[in-house]
Amino acid sequence: MDNSTLFSQEMMIYITFGLVIVVALLVLVVAVYVLQLLKTFMRQGMSEEALAAESAKPSMFASLWDKWNALKPLEEEEAILLDHDYDGIKELDNHLPPWWKGLFYLTIVYGVIYILIFHVFQSSPLQEEQYEMEMAEAAALKAKNEADLVFDFDENTVTQSTDPTELADGQAFFEAQCAICHKADGGGLAGPNLTDEYWRNGGSVSDVYKVIKNGVQGTAMIPWESQLNPIKLRNVTSYVMSLQGTNPPGALGPDGELYTPEN
């Protein structure tokens, strides 16, 4: 399964879930509406007294509200009055409202379930494990993607890229890793000048690519193959080639043989 199908599968789950919720809400709204309609019709058939009795009864919502808050009506407060009396300020023995207690018990139940799942049976991974699992997954994906990279060139057929982002990538690597020996502008220090037409190891794109990839044995120019995949190697090579003829100030003199492109 590649990345895109994974992504779309996840998206599909979210979309389906969202749709189900929207539909459920719609059904709820319609049900409430139908109920109201039914009530209206039923009222039409009722006698006067029945109607009066109906409206005297507290609504379902109001009685639920009272139940969950366990509010004592003002007239009954006498019953829960404590004998504390501070200069006329009295205290009521109010209990915690049932909704609050309900939530409290819920947190206890939740806590027990949580401990059972994560610490007793360990059936779900803790954050740290989850992090490590995701990192391992990502590493596997990265390795796979790298193995999947197909190169339509090799060191003999490589051509110079002119793509600005690829050149910028090559430049960034050059300035970070190569500038200490070749100078940031390629003019040369411990390593030779890379901006002129004189080369020790040949000046074709393929020659330069090979030197960067394999290094030059017995010199400070090490192989970079282990740090750069072929695309990156080509980016650096292309950047080096783009330095041709820039003639930076203070550049080292000609070194090696004059290279002239064959055609």
Ligand code: HEC
């Ligand atoms: C530690 C110093 C050092 C570093 C770092 C270094 N080089 Fe070199 N490079 C050299 C030396 C020395 C030579 C000359 C090798 C020889 O004698 O053929 C050289 C040669 C080269 C050549 C061939 C030049 C020619 O005239 O044939 C190229 C191209 C080159 N380096 C590119 C790079 C790139 C790109 C990097 C960074 C990825 C890099 N070098 C990093 C020292 C270095």
